[in-house]
Amino acid sequence: MTKFSDSLLIRVYYEDTDHGGVVYYANYLKFMERARTEFLRAAGMELDAIEREFGLLFAVTEANVRYHAPALFNDLLIVESSVMKMRGARIVFNQRILRQDSRKLLTEAEIRVACIKRNGSVARIPPAITNRLKKYI
Numbered sequence: 275m276t277k278f279s280d281s282l283l284i285r286v287y288y289e290d291t292d293h294g295g296v297v298y299y300a301n302y303l304k305f306m307e308r309a310r311t312e313f314l315r316a317a318g319m320e321l322d323a324i325e326r327e328f329g330l331l332f333a334v335t336e337a338n339v340r341y342h343a344p345a346l347f348n349d350l351l352i353v354e355s356s357v358m359k360m361r362g363a364r365i366v367f368n369q370r371i372l373r374q375d376s377r378k379l380l381t382e383a384e385i386r387v388a389c390i391k392r393n394g395s396v397a398r399i400p401p402a403i404t405n406r407l408k409k410y411i
Contacts, residue, residue, distance in 0.1 A: 280309070280356075284305050284352075290347075296345070297344060306383060312355075342379050350375065359411060367383075368384060369383045370383075
C-alpha cells in the first residue's frame with residue numbers, strides 16, 4: 275500500500291486574521307476543510323457526487339487541533355492531509371499546516387468525520403468509497 279498525502283497551498287488574506295495580522299484560530303479549521311475536500315478529489319471522489327450517488331454526507335465529529343506557531347497575513351501555507359484510519363462510518367484524517375517558505379509546522383490536527391444520511395443518521399461508508407480510500411491508509 276502507498277501512503278497518500280495531498281497538499282493544498284493557501285494564501286492568508288487579511289480577512290483570515292485578527293486585528294494583529296495573525297490567523298484567527300478557527301480559520302485553520304476552514305483551511306483543513308478545504309484540504310480534505312481536495313484530498314478526496316485527488317483520490318477521485320467529489321463530495322457532491324457522493325451525495326448524489328449514495329445520499330451521503332461527511333460531518334466532522336471531533337477536531338483535536340494543536341497550535342505550534344501563528345500564521346500571518348500574506349503567508350503562503352501548505353495544508354497536508356492524509357487518512358490515518360477508516361472504520362464503519364468514520365474516517366480519521368491527519369492534517370498539518372506549514373509555512374511554505376520555511377516548512378515550519380504551525381498547526382497539526384486529527385479530524386474525525388462520520389458518514390451520515392441527509393436526515394443526520396449515521397451510515398456505513400459504502401464499499402465503493404472504502405475500497406478507493408483504503409489503499410491510501
